[in-house]
Amino acid sequence: MNALSPGLPAPSLEAYLQQAGEVILHRSQSETAPALPAAPSGDLRVGVDLGTAYLVLAVLDEAGRPLAGEWQFAQVVKDGLIVDYIAATDLLKGMKERVERRLQRELTRAVSGYPPGVPRAEVRATAHVVQAAGMDCPELVDEPTAANNILRLQNGAIVDVGGGTTGIAVVRDGQVVYTADEPTGGTHFSLVIAGSLGISFEEAEALKIQPAQQPRLFPLVRPVMEKVAAIVKRHITSHPVDQITLIGGTSAFQGMAAVIEEWTGVKTSVPPRPALVTPLGMAMQGGRDE
Numbered sequence: 001m002n003a004l005s006p007g008l009p010a011p012s013l014e015a016y017l018q019q020a021g022e023v024i025l026h027r028s029q030s031e032t033a034p035a036l037p038a039a040p041s042g043d044l045r046v047g048v049d050l051g052t053a054y055l056v057l058a059v060l061d062e063a064g065r066p067l068a069g070e071w072q073f074a075q076v077v078k079d080g081l082i083v084d085y086i087a088a089t090d091l092l093k094g095m096k097e098r099v100e101r102r103l104q105r106e107l108t109r110a111v112s113g114y115p116p117g118v119p120r121a122e123v124r125a126t127a128h129v130v131q132a133a134g135m136d137c138p139e140l141v142d143e144p145t146a147a148n149n150i151l152r153l154q155n156g157a158i159v160d161v162g163g164g165t166t167g168i169a170v171v172r173d174g175q176v177v178y179t180a181d182e183p184t185g186g187t188h189f190s191l192v193i194a195g196s197l198g199i200s201f202e203e204a205e206a207l208k209i210q211p212a213q214q215p216r217l218f219p220l221v222r223p224v225m226e227k228v229a230a231i232v233k234r235h236i237t238s239h240p241v242d243q244i245t246l247i248g249g250t251s252a253f254q255g256m257a258a259v260i261e262e263w264t265g266v267k268t269s270v271p272p273r274p275a276l277v278t279p280l281g282m283a284m285q286g287g288r289d290e
C-alpha cells in the first residue's frame with residue numbers, strides 16, 4: 001500500500017521530493033507564477049514551517065500530493081522562538097495570498113510545528129502567527145515526527161541540519177524515541193564563509209547555496225561539518241543506529257553525507273530537496289481544508 005496516497009502507486013521518496021521542489025517556489029518566482037489551470041478539488045493539507053532561516057508554506061492535495069507552496073529567507077525566528085512576531089505574520093500572510101492566487105483556493109487551516117525541547121508558551125506563539133496570518137492552527141507537531149511522515153523511516157536517525165541548529169531524532173519501529181537539538185547549522189557555515197572571504201553574511205549566504213560554488217567553499221566549511229558530525233556521533237553513541245538520513249537545508253551542501261558517514265561510521269544519505277521534508281510532513285500531518 002502507498003502510505004502517502006492510499007490507492008495510488010507509491011512514488012519513491014526521491015520522486016515525491018523532486019515534485020514538491022517543482023511546485024514549492026522561491027518567493028521571487030511565486031510572485032509571477034501562473035495560476036493552476038483549474039482549482040484543485042477536495043480537502044487541502046497545509047503546512048507552515050517557521051524556521052530560523054527559511055519560512056516555508058506547503059500545500060498538498062487530499063491524497064498528500066504536493067500542489068503548491070512558497071519558501072523565503074527570513075530571520076524572524078530563532079531556534080523555534082518567534083523573535084519578530086509582526087514581521088513573521090506579515091511575511092506568512094503574503095505567502096498565503098500568493099499561494100492562494102496560484103491555487104484559486106482559500107487556505108483556512110495549517111499545521112505548524114516546533115523543534116523538540118521548545119517551551120510550551122513559545123510553541124503557542126507559533127500557532128498565533130499562523131492564526132494572525134489568517135489560518136486556523138488546529139495542530140502543532142514536533143519537527144522530527146513531521147519529517148518522518150515523509151521519510152517513513154522504521155529504524156535510524158533523522159538529522160535535521162537547518163539554519164540555526166542541528167536536530168537529532170532516533171526512530172525505533174517508526175516512532176521518534178529520542179531527540180536532541182544543538183546550536184550549529186547553516187548560519188555558521190555562512191559566518192565562516194563571510195569571515196574567510198571578507199564578504200557580508202548576505203553575500204556568503206547567496207554564494208553558499210550555489211552548487212557550482214560548493215566545491216571551492218568545501219574546505220572552508222569542512223570544520224563546521226565536522227562539528228555537526230561530532231554532535232551526531234555523540235548522540236548516536238548512546239542511541240545506536242544503523243542508518244542516518246540527513247534533512248534540513250544545510251544537508252544540501254555537497255559532501256555533507258560523506259563527512260557525517262566518515263565520522264560516525266554509519267551509512268548516511270540525503271534525499272533531494274532536504275529543506276522541504278519537514279514542511280511537507282507538517283502538511284501531511286493533517287490540516288485538512290474545506
Ligand SMILES: Nc1ncnc2c1ncn2[C@@H]1O[C@H](COP(=O)(O)OP(=O)(O)OP(=O)(O)O)[C@@H](O)[C@H]1O
Pocket residue numbers: 050051052053054055079080161162163164165166185186187205208209210247248249250251252253254274275
Ligand atoms: N543548496 C544549499 N546548500 C547549502 N545550504 C543550503 C542550501 N539550501 C539552503 N541552505 C541552508 O539551509 C538553511 C535553511 O535550512 P532549513 O530551512 O532546514 O532551516 P530552518 O528550518 O529555517 O532553520 P532551523 O531548523 O535551524 O530553525 C540555511 O542556512 C540555508 O543557507
Ligand SMILES: [Mg+2]
Pocket residue numbers: 051052160162163248278
Ligand atoms: Mg527547521
